[in-house]
Amino acid sequence: MKKSYLILMLSITTLIYSCKKDNEVAPDVNLFIKGENMTSKVNTKIAFAAGTNNGVGFNHQWKLDGKIVSTAYNFDFTPATAGTYVIEYTASNSAGSFSHKYTVSVPVPVVAIGPNSTKFITTVFDYLPGPGQFVNESLGNLAGAQKIIGDVSQTGLVSLGGFGGYVIFGFDHSVVNNAGADLAIYGNPIGGTTPWAEPGIVMVSQDVNGNGKPDDEWYELAGSEYNNPLTIKNYEITYTNPKGFANVSWTDNQGNSGTYDVNNFHKHNYYPEFAPNQEKLTFKGTLLPSSWGKNGSIFINSAFPWGYTDSWSADDDYATKRYNSFDLDWAVDKNGKKIALNTIDFVKVYTGQREKGNTLLGEISTEVKGAMDLGIK
Structure with missing residues (x-):
């Protein structure tokens, strides 16, 4: 009797479930x-x-x-x-x-050009030089870096020190990628038969997170030496603070080491005393080949054809324009892939050569006097 009752209950339950499933x-x-x-x-x-x-x-x-x-x-x-x-x-x-x-x-946020927009730098976001003779002086401190803001005819000059030292700046609007050159960056190179160039690499970034800070991905504007077999990509150098008037030693990720040497014209610590880390500094980037040499008895540092700032570049017609020009179409990512940028919001310039020079002239250190958006006439 119990077995028959159990079978009956299971049959009723199965029927109810089947009806529910069929009706769902x-x-x-x-x-x-x-x-x-x-x-x-x-x-x-x-x-x-x-x-x-x-x-x-x-x-x-x-x-x-x-x-x-x-x-x-x-x-x-x-x-x-x-x-x-x-x-x-x-x-x-x-x-x-x-x-x-x-x-x-x-889409990437864009700050449009308005009637009151200026073509010159309006903000210096960051400045951290490599070691150099002008570092910790007026040309190489935080206050000095702010002086590249504004009309380049009235701006100051900031030194970026040895390889990797940089300055990051921006405008009061997004720079538009137009046909031809988009950016002008000013330095203090010398041309002629005794050239003195201190080539700086230029990188750009978009404010993709819309926070107004240069914390997004950077793209290098690939110049004439980008594919030179002597150019080293993904280069790293680490400087050690001597904590006084002494040569600054360095090591790199290529197994090399050396020094940036002090001279008697600038008797102070060449390591930036305002750097967040007062023990060591590491910079990463693209290392350009040295162009250091002599013309007779005169030491020179030759310019590259195009694509670098503080460089008396023939292709830029620097003698006439007095600036180096840059096209946003040159942008490449960290793997060398070309990147199409409609606008950019931040610019980074860093010293592209690792050249100690000598105790008479000092190290090769890119200088920046100012910049201009060529899209604003």
């Missing part, structure tokens, strides 16, 4: 946002949500670029940087599933 329908979804392709802005929230049209419930799943980010009925997405994002929603129950894909395009 696949998700009938009401999406709060109906489209598939949309454009948004950095740091602007998009509220995605899904509901039911017929009262029948189902499970929710939201994926951002293939990764599950929510199993609730909604998902709030706030893009932190520019880019293209894929958001996929899936509703499911035992009777079936429903999927919908959104493609969200978030």
Whole structure:
């Protein structure tokens, strides 16, 4: 009797379950946002949500670029940087599933040129020189770096010291990539038969996270020596603070070592005393070949054809323009791949050669006098 009762109860339960399954329908979804392709802005929230049209419930799943980010009925997405994002929603129950894909395009934020925009530098974000004879003097301190802001006919001059020393600056607007040269950077090179160039490499960056700070990816403007077999990519050098008037020693990631030597014209520590680390400094970048030599009894440092600042470059017609010009179309990423940039927001210049020179003339150290957006006439 008990066995018959158990069989009867199982049969009733199976019948109830079968009826429920047969009556259940696949998700009938009401999406709060109906489209598939949309454009948004950095740091602007998009509220995605899904509901039911017929009262029948189902499970929710939201994926951002293939990764599950929510199993609730909604998902709030706030893009932190520019880019293209894929958001996929899936509703499911035992009777079936429903999927919908959104493609969200978030362009790089652009600060437009306005009637009061200036073509000259308005902000120096950072300055950290390599060791050098002018470092810790007026041409090589934090206050001196601020003097390259403004009209280049009235600006000061800042020294970047040995290889890797840099300055980062920007304008009051995004610099637009127009046809031809986009940027002019001023230094103090010498031309003629006794040239004195101190080539600086130029890098650019976009404010892809929209925070107004130069903390996004950098791209090198590849000059004439970028593919020179003597140019070393991914070069690293580490300087040690002598903590006094003494030669500054260095080692690099190529197994080499050496010194930047002091001279009697500048009797002080050549290591930047305002650097965050007062023990060691490491700089990374592209190392250009040395162009140090002599013309008769006169020491010279020759310019490269194009693509570097503080360089009396023939292709720039430096004798006439008095600046080096740069095209944003030269931009490459860390792997050497060409990058298409419509605009840029930040510029970094660093000393591209590791040349100690001599105790008469000092080291090769790029100098920057100012810069100009060539898109503003």
